[in-house]
Amino acid sequence: MEPAQDPRTIAVVGASLGGLRAVDALRRLGYAGRLVVIGAEPHMPYTRPPLTKKLLLGDGVAEHAQVALRVKPDPHDTEWVLGRDVVHCDLAARRLTLDDGTTVDFDGLVAATGVRSRRLPLEPDTASPSLPIRTLEDSVAVSERLRPDASVAIIGAGFIGCEVAAAARARGCRVAVVAVDEVPMQRPLGLQVGAELRRRHEAAGVVFHLGRGVASMAPEGGGTRLRLDDGTTLEADVVVEAVGSVPNVEWLAGNGLDLDDGVLCDGALRMGGIRACVAVGDVARFPNAILGGPPRRVEHWQIPGETAVHAAATLFADLGGAEDDGEPFGTLPTFWSDQQVASIRAFGAPGLADDVRVLEGDLAGDVAIGYLHEGALVGVVLLGLAKEQGRFLQQVQESLTLARA
Ligand SMILES: Cc1cc2nc3c(=O)[nH]c(=O)nc-3n(C[C@H](O)[C@H](O)[C@H](O)COP(=O)(O)OP(=O)(O)OC[C@H]3O[C@@H](n4cnc5c(N)ncnc54)[C@H](O)[C@@H]3O)c2cc1C
Incomplete structure (x- = not known):
């Protein structure tokens, strides 16, 4: 292990996909200071999509190794504090408080706390539990x-x-x-x-x-x-x-941030525009330079990785490590779901459509469905046709670029 040359600390709260991708991106940028990742779950980061697919089909033993995300060797020894909740963050003092009373002071912060399962507002009855599915x-x-x-x-x-x-x-x-x-x-x-x-x-x-x-x-x-x-x-x-889900933002309360439906970020993914404090993944509500419209949260697997790359660049620049290129974050949301009866791929923003048309195939079989808003293609959903996804993704990208030109 090389001794850390950089005296600063970046704290990452949430040890899942977004937290891991933020660590990777910061190290790739050359950040050589202390990195502390604090996660409420007892596990190293793992991926959630198989939890309702492969693991539920009962093939083999359901254990962490089947879903673990690859953690790259790190010459600067990232610290992983697992099974611990951050209960409070004081952004002015740049200090986190954990559920065991310990504190972590930071220069830079990544919020990657995702969401938890929403529960029905029924009387809890332990004798007949209903089960959520998130972990x-x-x-x-x-x-x-x-x-x-x-x-x-x-x-x-x-x-x-x-x-x-x-x-x-x-x-x-x-x-x-x-x-x-x-x-x-x-x-x-x-x-x-x-x-x-x-x-x-x-x-x-x-x-x-x-x-x-x-x-x-x-x-x-x-x-x-x-x-x-x-x-x-x-x-x-x-x-x-x-x-549905509820964003994990309670630990950020009391800092003057907008915490309605996730934490509101600016186009560079800074929380409330605060220097060196960024949010990534499911918990972040951000403006999307490609889709336009109001800031939104997006719960798709692709988002933690993409937001982490952009947010890490913002954070690194804010800490003086590099020039900020000033490019706002933008992405074309993509999503998949495998349901035995249908393998679904969705691109863009089908939810914005005022018109829906079959583009190719037959609704009862393999089919590409176009979602249009004021005549422009804003999204495509494929049932089957997975091999065609590159072509349709490009169509949506081109249409959105034209619409925003
Ligand atoms: C069952 C399931 C299936 C899915 N399938 C698909 C799919 O097929 N396709 C797709 O595109 N997307 C899918 N997703 C969505 C995708 O998995 C999420 O978008 C992704 O996990 C979000 O990553 P994240 O790191 O932002 O948040 P999360 O994965 O939610 O991780 C947040 C972490 O932060 C921790 N945390 C929360 N609060 C605190 C705190 N105060 N202190 C410390 N730690 C804290 C949590 O315990 C958690 O470990 C699925 C999600 C689930 C649950």
Whole structure:
């Protein structure tokens, strides 16, 4: 190990994808000072997409090694403080306080605390727990209960709820999905594609209760009885809650930051425009120079890596390590979801569309669907056609560049 030549400290809060990518990017830029990463989970960084795909299908033992992200050898010895929550950050004093009362002083800060599962505002009842699915432990707990012929109720029909439904059917469970939306994945994909996904999941044996909320849950004969808001009751051996997420921002409170739906960043990814304090990944709400429009959070796997590269450059420049090129952050969001009945790839911002058209193929098979806003292509969703993704990605990129010219 080389002795650190640089007396400064950068603290990274959150030891997952965004935190790891920030460490990599800072070292790549030449930062040779102290780097401390503090993470609430007991694990070194791991990747979450397999938690509702490969791991739930029950292939092999679900353990950290199957999902671990590669941590590069670091000549400057990054310190990993795991299983510890940062409970407070004083940005003026540049000091973090951890849940064991210890403090970490910093010159630069990366917020990479992501999101946690939103829970339904029902009376908690430990006798009939419903399971969230965000961490490795959550995935193991759900997977253990997916026995053939078990009845599984999934609350929420977003991509996580749909992936759990598909995996549970593949494991031979009886599956019901309850959601307030009209169709599965309505928000990211719209009504037309959502209806097709519903058709496919139903053909695979999933039963949907859509346009319905859960009014109550209570233990019943070793399982759980759910009462829906139209009076319908469902009995389930396992209940999985996949009803969205809540950004982990509480530790940043009291610093005058805008913490409504994540932490508001400027175009360089500085939190509240504060020098050498940046945010990355799911927790960051940022303006996107490619899409335009108001600042948004984006919960896609690609975002922690891309924001980390940009935010690290901002931070390094703020600490005097390099010139700031002044380029605002911009990216074309891309997203995938594998649901047995459909392999979905989405690019751009389908949620902004006022018109949806089939570009290629047939909705009932492999298909490319275009999402248009005021006549311009703003997003494409592929069901199947994975080999064509480069071509469609380019089309969306070109269309957005033209629209902003
Ligand atoms: C089940 C699942 C499946 C997914 N599948 C896909 C997919 O197919 N495609 C896709 O594009 N995206 C997918 N995603 C989204 C993708 O995984 C996320 O966008 C990504 O994990 C975000 O990384 P992050 O580092 O910003 O946050 P996170 O991964 O949420 O990590 C934040 C870390 O910070 C820690 N933390 C929080 N608060 C504190 C604190 N105060 N102090 C210390 N540590 C703290 C947390 O414990 C956590 O370890 C999936 C997500 C999940 C949950």
